[in-house]
Every structure is written in C-alpha cells, then in structure tokens.
Amino acid sequence: MGASTPRHHSSSLTLPRLIKKIITLSLCAIAPLALLHYLLYPTPVAVTSSISTSSFNGQNQQQEVQTAASGTPARKQPVSEASPAPRCDYSEGEWVRNAAGPRYNGTSCGTTIKDGQNCMAHGRPDTGYLHWRWQPRGCALPPFAPAEFLEQVRGRHVAFVGDSLARNQCESLVCLLGSEFPAELVLDGGEERKFRRWAFPSHDATVSVYWSPFLVNGTEKSSAPGGLGHNMLYFDQPDERWAAEVPGIDVVVLSFGQWFMHPAMYYDRGEVIGCHHCPEPNRTETSFFGVFRLAVKNALREVIARAGVGAGRKKLAVVTTFSPGHFVGEWDSPDACARTEPYAPGEKELPYMERELSQAEAEEVAAAADEARARGSGLTVEALEVTRLADMRADGHPGPYMHAFPFGDGGGEKKSERVPNDCVHWCLPGPIDTWNEILLQMVKRWRASSSSR
16 A cells, blocks of 8 residues: 555645745735835934024024934034124114123223213213113124133234224223223323224234324314314325324224314315315315215225235224214203113114215225225225114213213203213213124124135
C-alpha cells in the first residue's frame, strides 16, 4: 500500500501562503492611505520667527520665538546694545507722557547750559514739559544711552556747526553724556560761547560747537551803535572757521536757519544776486527760501570735498532740519509762548515757512548723499528731521525765563508785566534732548554700515 499524505500536512503548507498574500494586500492598501494622510495632515514642525519689540523704557530686544503646534512657550534672547539701529522715520509720531525725568538738570549741568536756556535755574515754576517722550509712528526711540553714544564715537570728533540752535543741541548732548561720564571743557568760547570744545577722556572722544549762522561766509548784522544793520552773505565762499576743520571731524551736525529771517544782501562772485528786506535802494526783494537752499547745498558740497582729506576713515554728515519758533502775539507779552503741554497729532498744522525750509533741507541732503556715493568719498549724509516733532512742542521754550526770575520776588510765577521772551531756543533739559536720542540711532546705523563695507 502506498503511503498517503496526511491532510494536516496539506493545510500547514497552504496557510503560510495565505497569510503572506493577506499581508501583501494589506500593505498595498495601507501605503496609499498613509501617503494621503501625510499630504492632508503634515507632521507639526517648529517655526522660528524674529520679532522686533521695544518698550517705552527704550530697552530694544530681539525675540526669537519658537512655537510648535503644541504651543511651545517662546524663548527670548536679548540682542546686544551694539546692534545696528533699524531704519525708522522718526519725523512722524506723537508726544506721550513719561513719568521718568531727564538725565540731568539745571544744577548738575549748569556750567554747560547757556543761562538763557537754563529754565529750571531761572525759576520756571511748571515742570510738566520735562515729562514727555517722542513716540515715532511704527517704531521705537530708546532713551539716550551715554555709554552707547561714547562707545560709538570712541576716539572720534563730533562737531555741531551753525547758529544758536546748533549750540543748543550741542549743549544738550554734552549734558546727556556728562550725566554718566565727566566732560572737560578744553576750549572756552568766552561769554558768547560761539566756539567751544569738550573732551571725554573715558572714551578719547571730543564734542565741539562752531558758530556759523549762514554756513557760508558772511558778515553778521550788529546791534552796536553805528553797526551794520543787515547781514551780508557770500555764497561762493565757505566759512573757513568750520570748513577748515572738516578733515579732523568724524561726525558733523549742521543746524541753522533763524538768521535768514533778518535783512540781508546776497552775493556770489562779487555780484549782488538778491536781498531780503532790502537794505539798499533800487534792489529787488528775493525770497530767502532759494538762498537758504543754496546755503545748505554749498555747505554739504564743502563737507563732501573736504571729508576725504585726513585719515581716510568713514564720516557722517547730519543736517538737523529747521527748528520752529512759537511766538504768539507780541514778543514781550507774558503769554508769548505760554503753552504747558505739547500739541496732539493733527491739532496744529505745520506752517508754510517751516514746511518749505525743512523740505529744502531734506532734498539737498538726498542730493548730497547721491553725490557723496558717486564720488566714493566714504561720507554718509543724512537728515535729522525734527521740524514736525519740534513744532508740536510750543511748551518747551524758555519764554520769559530766558532771564532769571523775570517776575521778581523769587516766585517765578507769571504776572502781567511785559517782559522779553525766548520762544525759539529750547529749555535744557527739554525737548531738544530728543534730537540727540535720534542722533544716537543715526550714529549707530552709520557705524554698523561703515564696518560692514
């Protein structure tokens, strides 16, 4: 009898083949399903974004925010204070209340501040004007940091050139820096303070002011008996009192304009090209807008031409745009500039003259910047546009407190007496400190740009 194959042997051989076939079919079905799931529901991944934030105390931080679908908490990493300042339009914004007071006062910086701008020492009774900060639209403006500014200009020379508003801004900067680092007055310009220089030995830095109310060469009117009753401006001639110093200046800040309101004769290559409130007969009145623009153009050309002379390192030229006055009514009225709070945005329209002058400066700065780049001069040219934000601060002038206790009896309170007012310059401390907060950001950006070239 032949042996027969048991039944269980046949089923044991068939079962594995069946299982393999089932597994194969399952995998074929699962693979496209898995692919479809992946496409419709991708796996969560970490997303990193860089968000620039700032608070009103000016502490700029860069937050690296890492989040996942599960909601992982943010991780913050502050950036070094030496980080380049972001480009920002500081000219638009609003003044916001600020509880913190200024870095200095009329006593701590009294030897630097010109008497006429030392409002605190002269008895101005209100202090609200000291508690406002400029908040630009769409970006932040950190408070002034003396150590940061001096580090940026270590071993360098910062110079302010122009009229008494240039001096006003220069003294503000010296007071801000001096609030942390001792300043040494190494050149005293005498009673008029027209040419002064301070050294900051801690950083081998220098800050100077050069008197040049027209930026170009000129003869100033005089109030002395028999003195010249009008200005004489020579647009083809640089004012060598400051222009000759340009090779040794690293940051030059030009600020002027108020003297162009006075009667003047204008000359170019020995010929009369116009006059304002013409002091000579048979002359045709010339708008000062055109000659103001010409002065800006010629001054910047002089800086560009002379900036390349010297050590060959990069330089910065800044034009602080026109700073408005705020006289209301008669100049000797006790209320000539009596406002105690800034204007709100939209409350006051920028006057025509101020708008035209600041626009001319901005346009000439842009043209000079193009020329400097084309020449490869290593000079950066920028506008410090303060006209709009300054126009909102009618509360920041000395007013009658250009003189100490103008109303007698030591109280400083306003009365009905008619007294001289200064509604052009700025109290120190005061709104003009903001000009230098913006200047710091410009200097930071310039240094970062210079080091990256």
